[in-house]
Amino acid sequence: VEVISSHPLDRSRLRVVLVRARNPNNIGAVARAMHDFGFTDLRLVNDYPVPLEAARSAIDASAVLQASSVAQTLAEAVAGCTLVVGTTAVGERDIQHTLLSLSEAAPAIQSEAARPDSQGRVALLFGSEKTGLSNDELSHCDLLLTIPMARHEGLRHPSMNLGQAVAVCLWELIRPGPPIEPTTRQPTDAAEIERVNDLLYEVLEATEYTRRHGARSDPAEIRRLVHRMSLGTLDAQVWLGILRQILWKIRRP
Amino acid sequence: VEVISSHPLDRSRLRVVLVRARNPNNIGAVARAMHDFGFTDLRLVNDYPVPLEAARSAIDASAVLQASSVAQTLAEAVAGCTLVVGTTAVGERDIQHTLLSLSEAAPAIQSEAARPDSQGRVALLFGSEKTGLSNDELSHCDLLLTIPMARHEGLRHPSMNLGQAVAVCLWELIRPGPPIEPTTRQPTDAAEIERVNDLLYEVLEATEYTRRHGARSDPAEIRRLVHRMSLGTLDAQVWLGILRQILWKIRRP
Numbered sequence: 347v348e349v350i351s352s353h354p355l356d357r358s359r360l361r362v363v364l365v366r367a368r369n370p371n372n373i374g375a376v377a378r379a380m381h382d383f384g385f386t387d388l389r390l391v392n393d394y395p396v397p398l399e400a401a402r403s404a405i406d407a408s409a410v411l412q413a414s415s416v417a418q419t420l421a422e423a424v425a426g427c428t429l430v431v432g433t434t435a436v437g438e439r440d441i442q443h444t445l446l447s448l449s450e451a452a453p454a455i456q457s458e459a460a461r462p463d464s465q466g467r468v469a470l471l472f473g474s475e476k477t478g479l480s481n482d483e484l485s486h487c488d489l490l491l492t493i494p495m496a497r498h499e500g501l502r503h504p505s506m507n508l509g510q511a512v513a514v515c516l517w518e519l520i521r522p523g524p525p526i527e528p529t530t531r532q533p534t535d536a537a538e539i540e541r542v543n544d545l546l547y548e549v550l551e552a553t554e555y556t557r558r559h560g561a562r563s564d565p566a567e568i569r570r571l572v573h574r575m576s577l578g579t580l581d582a583q584v585w586l587g588i589l590r591q592i593l594w595k596i597r598r599p
Numbered sequence: 600v601e602v603i604s605s606h607p608l609d610r611s612r613l614r615v616v617l618v619r620a621r622n623p624n625n626i627g628a629v630a631r632a633m634h635d636f637g638f639t640d641l642r643l644v645n646d647y648p649v650p651l652e653a654a655r656s657a658i659d660a661s662a663v664l665q666a667s668s669v670a671q672t673l674a675e676a677v678a679g680c681t682l683v684v685g686t687t688a689v690g691e692r693d694i695q696h697t698l699l700s701l702s703e704a705a706p707a708i709q710s711e712a713a714r715p716d717s718q719g720r721v722a723l724l725f726g727s728e729k730t731g732l733s734n735d736e737l738s739h740c741d742l743l744l745t746i747p748m749a750r751h752e753g754l755r756h757p758s759m760n761l762g763q764a765v766a767v768c769l770w771e772l773i774r775p776g777p778p779i780e781p782t783t784r785q786p787t788d789a790a791e792i793e794r795v796n797d798l799l800y801e802v803l804e805a806t807e808y809t810r811r812h813g814a815r816s817d818p819a820e821i822r823r824l825v826h827r828m829s830l831g832t833l834d835a836q837v838w839l840g841i842l843r844q845i846l847w848k849i850r851r852p
Contacts, residue, residue: 350747371624375760382759384749409751449775493770494603496637498662506635507628510766513759517746517767518774522702 350384353520359459359467360519361387362512363423365483366474373398375509376472377410383516388414389423389469420471420486425537427469429458432479432487433515435495435505442570443490451491452518457529465533470515475508485569486536488576491515532578542582543572545589552596603637606773612712612720613772614640615765616676618736619727626651628762629725630663636769641667642676642722673724673739678790680722682711685732685740686768688748688758695823696743704744705771710782718786723768728761738822739789741829744768785831795835796825798842805849 362380367373367390380388388410390396396416417423424430431451432443446454458466471487473479484490493506493514506514547568550556556563577585615633620626620643633641641663643649649669670676677683684704685696699707711719724740726732737743746759746767759767800821803809809816830838 350749375763378760379763381751382746382748382763447775448770493635495635496603498634506766507631507762509760510628510632510635510763513763514766514770517701517770521771522700 350520353522354460354526355456355520356459356464357383357385357520358387359464360385360455361389361424361427361467361469362516363389363391363420363469363471364508365391365420365423365471365479366477367392367396367472367508369475369508370398372475372508374411376512377408377414379509379513379516380410382513383520385516386410386413390414390416391418391420391423392416393418420483421537421540424469424471424486425535425540427467427536428461428465428533429455429468429489430471430487430536431455431468432471432484432490433473433511434478434484434490434492436492443484443487445490445492448491448493448515448518451489452523453526454489454529455519456526458531460526460528461533462528466529469536472508472512478505482566482569485566485573486540488573531576532580534577534579534582538579538582539572539577542575542577542585542589543569545586545593546572549589549592549596552593603773606775607713607779608709608773609712609717610636610638610773611640612717613638613708614642614677614680614720614722615769616642616644616673616722616724617761618644618673618676618724618732619730620645620649620725620761622728622761623651625728625761627664629765630667632762632766632769633663635766636773638769639663639666643667643669644671644673644676645669646671673736674790674793677722677724677739678788678793680720680789681714681718681786682708682721682742683724683740683789684708684721685724685737685743686726686764687731687737687743687745689745696737696740696826698743698745701744701746701768701771704742705776706779707742707782708772709779711784713779713781714786715781719782722789725761725765731758735819735822738819738826739793741826784829785833787830787832787835791832791835792825792830795828795830795838795842796822798839798846799825802842802845802849805846 362376362385364373364376377388380386398411455468458468460466471479473483493511547565550563550568615629615638617626617629630641633639651664708721711721713719724732726736746764800818803816803821
């Protein structure tokens, strides 16, 4: 019987982000699955006080919950990550991202976490129990992952229980499999991409693009556009320079 | 993205057996995971009324729960199965069985379910939330499976939440992987093995073996002995004949 502790995935480089999770039992179950499989980095995104006390009753998961932190915004929760992966039930909404099944996505996540010099950090996002991740929240993601499920006639599209979905995803990442190959894609911190996004939006407003093309100016739409650029760190710096220059030119008296 | 419905595992040939599960929420969570992954055969072993009404509130899982049945004994719940797999947390007790990790056990389960002429049926057993499967319950198993977990210093040995453990096991069975090879091992119904076991125990009592070798006559010990025989159906018939003959000889006036 293999021992999980010897698995090559560096589990400190994967962050689980729960966005608008409501049920303390679910939060506790997520923490317990993380504890069982050796993960420690849990972030909660909620704009109201999270009932963490109730969740802390989860058996054995107290260490994970005590180390967890609450962020006000998703951008804050994924800052520092070089790959942001959203989980979604297929068919829930219009998908404008690369959508991979769990077992297709696992190698990409493992590769990112295996990046040399500890530069790769992955955020794995789970939406609220009722609605999943919103379009705006999905726009922060570099790729989307779905757990393939059985379809049942006459029933609404299936979605998994939150604690079970997290357990299944984490297991797929640490189950024995082919060797992990570090990625060669250039790393860029999600916070850097968000800065490009913010500055681009400022430009779109300053140039009255948003006024004239309202339909195409939805912030989530623009953020997806930026994420599709697959920006490396250097390119992000170049783009920030270009956008600042544009703003300077426009705002000149 | 692959569709789970096309997975080659015949999910009607896997039975999930919950032994002494107490918490209706857990039973509901198990049913929901089965529903999500396309499994339908759920048996509960309890010697008291199961709070199924409460469990039936589980979203989307009502079809699985409605089709589920309650057995008084484990032998009854696994009758008809040709491979009985127990799940256990390592270190909980003395293991006298073949113990495989989840990903090692999955091919064995898939092979059994792929047996030609639909002869292969697998029972996957999960024990109670607090104590897992007892030694007596483990003695009904042909092999044991454990989900490898992280060890944490100073904490008791980890065990997973029941709903999460079932979800992770079922996912491992239907995730895309190497092709499934039907087993060539001879199939024997668990009920047949139980008949050999019962008759052997009768012989041990009739011959006063149990009286003279009390320490070695624990029923679970004897059942494990019988399971280690890896009886094919024909051999089981032969053994039943031998044991009946012995009893006849002993009881002759």
